[in-house]
Amino acid sequence: MQSNEFRSDISDHEDHPGTSGIWTFVFIDMVVFFLFFLVYISERLRLPDIFSVSQRQLDPLTGLASALFLLTSSWCMVEAVHATRRNAERAAALYLNLALLLGALFAGNKLIEYSDKIALGLSPVSNGFFTFYFLITGLHFIHVIGGMVFMGHCRMRLSTELGSKNFRKKMENVGLFWHFVDVLWLFIFPMLYLAGAK
Amino acid sequence: MLKSQTKPSAIWLILMALSLFSTFVAEGSKHALYAIGAVFIIAAVKGDLVIIHYMEARHAAPHWRFMYRSWLVAMVVLLIAGHVIG
DSSP: OOOHHHHHHHHHOOTTTSOOOHHHHHHHHHHHHHHHHHHHHHHHHHHHHHHHHHTTTHHHHHHHHHHHHHHHHHHHHHHHHHHHHHHOOOHHHHHHHHHHHHHHHHHHHHHHHHHHHHTTTTTTTTTTHHHHHHHHHHHHHHHHHHHHHHHHHHHHHHHHHHHHHHHHHHHHHHHHHHHHHHHHHHHHHEEEEITOOO | OOOOOOOSSHHHHHHHHHHHHHHHHHOOOOOOOHHHHHHHHHHHHHHHHHHIIOOOGGGGGGHHHHHHHHHHHHHHHHHHHHHHHH
16 A cells, blocks of 8 residues: 555656656657757758759648647646546537547548549658658657647547546546647758758 | 636647747748747747646645756756857
8 A cells, every 4th residue: 555655656646637647658759859850951961952852753742731630639638637637528528529630531531632642653762762751651640649648548448437536637638649740740851851951 | 626727728829929930930040040039938938838828837845846847948958059159
């Protein structure tokens, strides 16, 4: 019993959003993505013309639409977490549904973009730029799907677990992860779609 | 209970406007290097808004706020330097 209290004290501060575990996990993931960006930049410096010309084959409006879907989904997730803290079930359900819908729109938009590129004969082995394009956006896409699975889990448990401290922490953790996915796209979008395209 | 001081909807509006503005700057500017600097600085500003207001890092343990913001700075320096040198 005493050991449970000890564990709770170090991992789950009542006034802090989420648990220390999710802050650690997300930061490690951020560092991993930083390394991908670092290698992308080093390859871009080695092959600037290939990267610039290849970037022109991406549609900035598609990347912008993805950004707007994720930013709006993030806002809905914030509102869902706030509603959970107020024990407002209908509002939490509404905002979770909207966050999921917008996540699905992002995923659909990305799949259409992938299919367009593949139809044009572009693949991860086409050139250095498209290796990074498929690798970085693909890893980000996996994070989006993971976040949606977590949100779906929370949506299914909402009516039975709302009001418990564990569920509030769970929602805060899922929210933190979802906002991190959003922050990643805030850099992926300008790096791949906007900066340096000729 | 955590209290939010800024409405999430107000932050969302700022984020949407900055996203539209950075795309406009990147696509419309005749000065490529300035545009690159601008879009990555705007990305970092947006990232900071999400980290502070949506992730509620201002209510988290201070070292997380410092480390997450340091990541933003490292990203901007890497991306701007990588494009300017190239």
